[in-house]
Amino acid sequence: MSDAGLRSATADAGDAGFADFFALLKPRVMTLVVFTAFVGLYAAPVSVHPLVGFAAILFIAVGGGASGALNMWWDSDIDRVMRRTRARPIPTGRITEAEAFGFGMALAGFAVILLWLATNALAAALLAFTIFFYVVIYSMWLKRSTPQNIVIGGAAGAFPPMIGWAAATGSIGIEAVLMFALIFMWTPPHFWALALFMKSDYDDAGVPMLTVTHGRRVTRTHILVYTVLLAGLALGAGFTALGGPIYLTVAVVLNALFLRGAWAIWRRDETAAEADGYRVEKRFFRDSLFYLFAHFGAIALDTAAAPFWGGVW
Template sequence: MSDASLSPSLSVPGEAGMGDYWELLKPRVMSLVVFTALVGLVAAPVGVHPFVAFVSILCIAVGGGASGALNMWWDADIDSVMNRTKGRPVPSGRVAPEEAKAIGLALSGFSVMLLGLAANWLAAGLLAFTIFFYVVVYTVWLKRRTPQNIVIGGLAGALPPLVGWVAATGQFAWAPVLMVLLVFMWTPPHFWALALFVRGDYGLARVPMLTETHGDRVTRNHILAYAVLLVPVSLALGLTPVAGPVYLAASVVLNLLFLGACWQVWRRDRAAAEADRFAAEKRAFKLSLLYLFLHFGALLAEAGLGTILGA
């Protein structure tokens, strides 16, 4: 990695606004982190003081935002050539690279220390590992070197529900581990569906996404394979104490819908996809978002029902 990639020389035309710093934290990614972490915390079989719960989720959100800022700092050179990312604060020049780096490091340290003080140090250690894994293992090491970047790097985005659970309980359990596996197995088909219809972007940036290194057919095979593997993971979570009939019913329906969408992606080639402007691929990508949200939403509903029935 060259020094230029460490500190991209991008000009800063003027002072950044609050919206630019908010965008630096990748709020869309942060929202997923916060939601899954909240479910992990709420589903835990212990009572948590509201203030401790609030501070824990805040720390996890800030840690996720810190990861996003460090990711934008490191990836500014490739972000600047991708249509999907060239408008981000660093490649567009609204935030200086070193400023993004400083913000990311400061927020990382703050979030980990505060979580340790407010909840417990095991949760803080998990948050620190999550930030490290996303920034160093995924962004710095894997992203530009292997088409398995999304598969391995997906662990960082999968860990928040476990961090939330450990913040509440101070220990590990099978239920949050299965939540992690659910997000981990969901990440590759989610991103590969996106990669199929933004393929040119990754090629311009020389990011070895599976679509670029192995082509559409292999990517479509992988999408269907991971969709199939998602089924037993999601159903196994339904057999743990945190789930119940609401979750299981939602999971069965969502798996059928997502498998059907991925089947439609698998059964056609790029020519057919280009003919209808990647309609099936875009449908699978959008459904993947709904798939994860409703699985965790069902867990949240089960926790709420448990509280009501236990009152």
């Protein structure tokens, strides 16, 4: 079906419903935002009242959703072209660009102001900067201008644990910086693996992903290099105040597996990869999601178990 036909078929169903506006928030991405922000808040060396903690995570989630809505507003033209995104609410005509913009801006203001009232000015400022970075720096500038879009733009997704930490402490500690760095270094291999098997989408939309500007062979090398750097960072963090026996065990096992996956991707011949439907690349992409959740889950478990370790760790 053509884009026009797709929009017409869906628009006839009536006005946008709750599910359409919820889809604007990118709920799958929000899950990662909520979880890493929670770990940042929970791992902080300051006790936070449960209601304050709940409010902080809620407003960080709303801010993340606002970023998603504003990203969809700006990227609606390329979303109509890419197979992966053409079923989103704006390309299908269920929500107009103006509605998405207004919705996103309202949520952004709501989230920043209420996070400030519930916690402190630093956490609110970090949330405001994160929204600005994702929408303006990444979506409006980097995404369409440089193959380093996902490298620099990855900072936007790395801020939530730092915001959670700041909400609890009113400051930014080295542990918060390490959590930021873990997500920042994880983002490029995660998205480049996706780009390997979705290259035609970025070609069609004119987005200068590394696969488009430099080819799949170079992208495979970049995935391997960044995975090696990520593994070094992740393992090193296990020997800081952020780590613990659970985290270090998880980091050793998962980084060994992740490195093996990156090596397998690097060795792949394009003809063979295309013949089997990019099976190895898709598995690496899926595993990368578990990788990040497992590392942050281990940080939370070590924090919970800290009284039992005593002076042992």
